[in-house]
């Protein structure tokens with residue numbers, strides 16, 4: 054493969070979804086944290102914060118369908134399938150590359166190609182976030198939007214309480230994902246390379 | 259031997275007289291139940307009343323002023339059920355038509371009996387009075403705003419103290435406020451004007467219905483003091499709690515107000531642990547649990563630290 058080889062990794066629908074999703078999740082994280090903490094200086098006020106969180110939540114809900122259906126009907130879904138072979142070995146290898154190999158001139162252990170868009174570690178994180186964390190946060194979020202539908206007591210503990218804990222714990226997980234995601238995306242040919250790919254759709258291998 | 263018999267005799271006299279005395283209060287309660295035979299309630303528990311007009315010598319039927327109709331069932335459950343009407347109202351009311359000058363007789367106030375009395379010390383009536391005098395109700399209407407505007411002396415039950423069900427406490431207490439604030443006819447009687455609709459005023463409040471049935475109006479509309487079971491300093495509208503975090507946080511206002519009572523009961527019933535768990539439900543998010551809060555901060559810092567160290571190596575090893 055030549056150094057100028059390009060792969061069209063990110064089709065338009067994916068880029069549009071990703072942009073909406075990223076913006077929405079950012080708003081949700083900021084408003085979510087601000088609701089938990091007693092931020093007196095909150096510029097837009099608590100009501101506005103709650104409204105914004107609700108609206109962004111619904112946008113994410115709708116856009117998640119786009120992602121889910123997109124991955125079902127296009128080829129993109131296959132990048133999210135996890136192979137049982139080397140279930141632990143492969144991501145550990147990638148992890149070792151990040152903490153050791155890349156500083157010692159080692160070769161990229163899982164070179165990207167038309168068949169492989171994500172390295173194993175990245176794949177696990179994307180699957181966890183997109184098929185576990187985001188759906189759970191959406192379902193619990195919708196439940197909290199209509200608290201009448203939540204079961205009153207589960208083993209003597211308030212149902213709303215459990216839902217709220219689950220919602221914010223998953224929200225927290227997504228926030229941590231986002232921080233790592235943003236940082237790891239800067240590990241590439243050049244720090245901005247991957248970001249550019251997500252805008253143009255083309256990835257330079 | 260003789261001394262012992264004499265002692266026994268006194269004992270019996272004491273027991274019988276106590277029984278008689280306690281029965282006396284029951285006698286009155288009985289009469290509430292048989293309202294038709296009660297001198298006052300035969301008229302005051304009905305929409306209409308009849309009497310013989312001495313002037314025209316005719317039997318006439320009149321409408322009772324709706325605010326003078328008493329709920330005898332609620333009365334016989336109320337804290338004052340042991341009293342008869344004329345214990346507080348002049349005995350001259352027993353004659354009909356009631357003498358017009360009776361209106362000028364001052365009625366006893368709550369504090370006339372409850373104030374400065376050791377028997378009611380735990381209720382802190384005097385402190386309540388002091389707090390009430392700072393409230394909007396007193397500031398605007400002065401002495402015309404009596405305790406009975408909220409605490410119907412005929413039917414009152416000390417729910418917050420005795421109920422083991424928070425929702426019942428909420429419902430009972432909120433009905434006190436809503437009896438005027440959600441009834442413009444009654445509101446107008448006190449205020450002389452009507453008030454905008456409650457639902458509209460509170461439209462900013464998320465999940466309004468849920469809030470109204472799970473917390474009391476006074477949670478946001480009073481200044482809470484620890485020494486009182488129920489705070490009586492009702493604040494003006496602009497001083498009401500409007501920030502969600504004031505309740506939905508680890509040091510929630512509710513701990514000092516509504517959940518004060520539940521805490522007491524839950525702790526004795528189920529033990530301390532479950533009380534803490536079930537009682538923090540008003541907090542938003544993971545911060546409801548101090549352990550999760552700490553954990554999330556640690557994870558965040560570790561992530562950040564990892565990224566910083568990684569970046570430093572990337573720059574150095576370039």
Ligand code: HEM
Nearest residue numbers: 063071074075078129179182183227231234238247248251
């Ligand atoms: C400001 C916010 C974000 C930026 C700048 C950003 C950037 C990127 C970049 C550069 C890529 C392509 C390179 C790669 O795969 O690593 C990417 C892919 C991806 N991002 Fe993000 N991201 C953001 C937020 C998010 C959020 C909030 C989520 C999910 C909750 C997310 C989920 C994904 C997924 C699933 C992919 C792979 C999409 C695919 O190719 O199928 N991103 N992102």
